Amino acid sequence: MAKTETNNTRRADFLIPFLTVLFDATAIEFAFLFSYWLRFRTPLVDYLGVKEIGGPPFRGYLFGSFFIAFVWLLLFQARKMYNARRNVTLSDEFINVVKVVSLGMLIVMSAAFFYRDFSYSRVVFGFLWVTSIVFLMAGRTLVHSLERRLYRKGRHLQQCIIIGNESTANQVFSELHRHPSFGFNIAGYFADAPARADTNLAKASYLGPIERAPEFIRNENIELVFIALRSKEQHVLFDLISECEGVNVEFMMVPDVLDVLTSDVKVKELQGIPFLQIKTIPFTIWGRITKRVFDFVVSAMLLVLLMPLWLLIMVLVKVTSPGPIFFKQERVGIDGKRFTMYKFRSMRTDAEKHTGPVWTAKDDPRRTPLGVILRKTSLDELPQLFNVLRGDMSLVGPRPERPYFVEQFKQHVPKYLDRHRVKTGVTGWAQVNGLRGNTSLEERIKYDLYYIENWSLAFDIKILLRTIRAALSTKEVH
Numbered sequence: 001m002a003k004t005e006t007n008n009t010r011r012a013d014f015l016i017p018f019l020t021v022l023f024d025a026t027a028i029e030f031a032f033l034f035s036y037w038l039r040f041r042t043p044l045v046d047y048l049g050v051k052e053i054g055g056p057p058f059r060g061y062l063f064g065s066f067f068i069a070f071v072w073l074l075l076f077q078a079r080k081m082y083n084a085r086r087n088v089t090l091s092d093e094f095i096n097v098v099k100v101v102s103l104g105m106l107i108v109m110s111a112a113f114f115y116r117d118f119s120y121s122r123v124v125f126g127f128l129w130v131t132s133i134v135f136l137m138a139g140r141t142l143v144h145s146l147e148r149r150l151y152r153k154g155r156h157l158q159q160c161i162i163i164g165n166e167s168t169a170n171q172v173f174s175e176l177h178r179h180p181s182f183g184f185n186i187a188g189y190f191a192d193a194p195a196r197a198d199t200n201l202a203k204a205s206y207l208g209p210i211e212r213a214p215e216f217i218r219n220e221n222i223e224l225v226f227i228a229l230r231s232k233e234q235h236v237l238f239d240l241i242s243e244c245e246g247v248n249v250e251f252m253m254v255p256d257v258l259d260v261l262t263s264d265v266k267v268k269e270l271q272g273i274p275f276l277q278i279k280t281i282p283f284t285i286w287g288r289i290t291k292r293v294f295d296f297v298v299s300a301m302l303l304v305l306l307m308p309l310w311l312l313i314m315v316l317v318k319v320t321s322p323g324p325i326f327f328k329q330e331r332v333g334i335d336g337k338r339f340t341m342y343k344f345r346s347m348r349t350d351a352e353k354h355t356g357p358v359w360t361a362k363d364d365p366r367r368t369p370l371g372v373i374l375r376k377t378s379l380d381e382l383p384q385l386f387n388v389l390r391g392d393m394s395l396v397g398p399r400p401e402r403p404y405f406v407e408q409f410k411q412h413v414p415k416y417l418d419r420h421r422v423k424t425g426v427t428g429w430a431q432v433n434g435l436r437g438n439t440s441l442e443e444r445i446k447y448d449l450y451y452i453e454n455w456s457l458a459f460d461i462k463i464l465l466r467t468i469r470a471a472l473s474t475k476e477v478h
Helices: 003-040 043-048 058-078 090-114 122-152 167-178 210-219 235-243 258-262 285-305 307-320 369-377 384-390 403-412 416-421 441-453 457-472
Strands: 158-163 184-190 206-208 224-227 250-253 266-270 273-277 326-332 338-344 394-396 425-427
Touching: 003 058, 003 122, 058 090, 090 122, 090 457, 158 167, 158 210, 167 184, 184 210, 206 210, 210 235, 224 235, 235 250, 285 307, 285 384, 285 394, 285 457, 307 338, 307 369, 326 403, 338 384, 384 425, 394 457, 403 416, 416 441, 425 457
Parallel strands: 158 184, 158 224, 184 206, 224 250, 394 425
Antiparallel strands: 266 273, 326 338
């Protein structure tokens, strides 16, 4: 790789973090001053029943904003939100920003409590929490768009190689090749033999056997190595890392072992004996309570807010095709219990009369004209909010399947029944990663089990945000 390209890469690794810090500092400062203006210079607070003549000196708030900006930037840095090439989605960014701002607000209010020389308005702090999230996300969205635009133009790409030629290596190449905005340039792959001609990996350059990789990494200034080896080949990894000692290169391993991929492995000690905890109970009692309260509140709010849309869809379903408005079907939920799941009807009433239970296919002729639109926008799933409200389902979880298919899958798909350790969901981690409809069932299981073992409320919010984005893209969900 040319020296100029290396220098450009280093400049890009500085440029994006620098712009992020600059935009964050500006956003925090502006949010504080804007909150002051809303509180003391506009009639907005009159609607809140808070009145005040004049207001405290602006200078006190200005100096306070410098302290807040400094502390909050340190918090962002502590959460590693200024690293170069983080490849973080905006939904992840939003969750991290909310966490940092919320923690920052606790620090600010604590400092204001102990600093008695100046009285800060609690209303200003309330405005600050909202406006800082809005302004910070606006700035980070702008930087995110700029970074992706540079990568799509082929500028400042990070040079990388892949080790391996099996299905995992092919999946890594396919995803990176399909998303140039990730900012990677794949120089090629090392493996004991070239990839099969019918795989996407065959489009990349075969660079030779794995033992030649260290020399190539040194000579071509490779910055990142994706390790995608089978479990029985991973002894090669130790030799590779040893040969690259002293070379400034990053290694990222993609495990192909289902147990490792989907389990939150921990070491626990009992009476001095260490144990590897490879499987846990999905939710604690407080986790179950938190998830249920979140599901109930959000689904109730959505039912109220989307009622006009519901009424419109109900009328359109009724007048565009004969049959009921709602489609009801038995599905399998938590602990294998069966329940009735609801959807807006998107197919003819005799859809399975001649076929029996089958999965929906792309361009399925059994769909009604309105059903095509409902499925592309996922609006046919809205009635499942009733299932969530009743407790049959959760907003987020593995998608529920019909008993007919469950009986088939549990015989042939490892760990399939582990999906039923939690409530099934309207959306899930597998679905937002593109595993919908007639896709690899084994891959979906991996994502479902990863979600179960790594659940958090923030994880649910992230999946919901990505679901909204996917729905707006109008890709059909089968």
